[in-house]
Amino acid sequence: MLPHVYRITKYDPADRDQHGHYIGAEAETSDHGPVEAAYLMAVAAFAEDTGVGQLAIREPEISGFAHFGPEPTVDGHGLAGLFPHDLAGFHDGAQVPIEIGLELVRAMLRDNGAWCRLEVEGRFSLHVGWDQYLYVGSSRPCDAALARTRTLALFPERLDASPYDFVLDQQHVQRPADADFWARLRWVVSSYRATFLEETYVRNASR
Structure with missing residues (x-):
């Protein structure tokens, strides 16, 4: 957990x-204008x-069949021009420039249909909650x-922690497709002749 966490909004605490x-x-x-631009300059x-x-990029998501946000989703989930149409590059652990x-x-x-956390482990974290609430954590x-x-x-x-902090379900194992993973998969295939592998590379999307 980072020592300096802030909730940043356009909402005056006096109100x-x-x-x-x-x-x-x-x-x-979002006003899609100067207030939105102010949020981005603050980030x-x-x-x-x-x-x-x-x-x-951490815990990326796109809208599924149901969408509960106040604004309608858009084609491409707001990712058009940022990533290829098949969302290559928008996956957990992908590195992107600021x-x-x-x-x-x-x-x-803008509630376009995509969501993720952005972080530098141990130094910086950033995510957007409901209703234009922005949460930033820093080591400084x-x-x-x-x-x-x-x-x-x-x-x-100032906050002690974001209410949206990621807590891994103890029943869920989150692991990369590293050399050990592929070695275990080869063992399964050699033992059982066939297997089914489904990759959920973005929440609400799989292949």
Whole structure:
């Protein structure tokens, strides 16, 4: 868990009720304009302050048959132009430059149908929750990024942890397709003559 975690939103804390629920006039969707751009500039500031330029995609998802977001999905899940049409490159562990990471954040803010976490293990983490709530974690205090975020008319709030932090199900084994995996698969095939391998490379997509 990173020591410095912030919730960044366009929602003024002064406009919250006694339960912490926002009751102001800001919409729960992206404006696709200056406020969205402010979110992206804030993310860039935190990445720069932490000293990261490459991000790893973690737990990628695309919309399935049911979509519950406030905005309609778009063709390509907001990934068109970022990855090939077959989503090659959009998988758990894929490395992307910060510029692509910012475009992924844009797609998530617009609820286009794609979602993922972006991180540098032990140094930086980033993900978007519901209703334009952005969560950033860093190994550093990021005072300059906090100041920049405030000048962008956004509100960074310190948290102990994101409510969306990834917790691996103890019954689920998440492992890479490394040399040991393929050795075990060869053993299964040689023992049973045939086997069925299904890869879920993105949640809601398999091959």
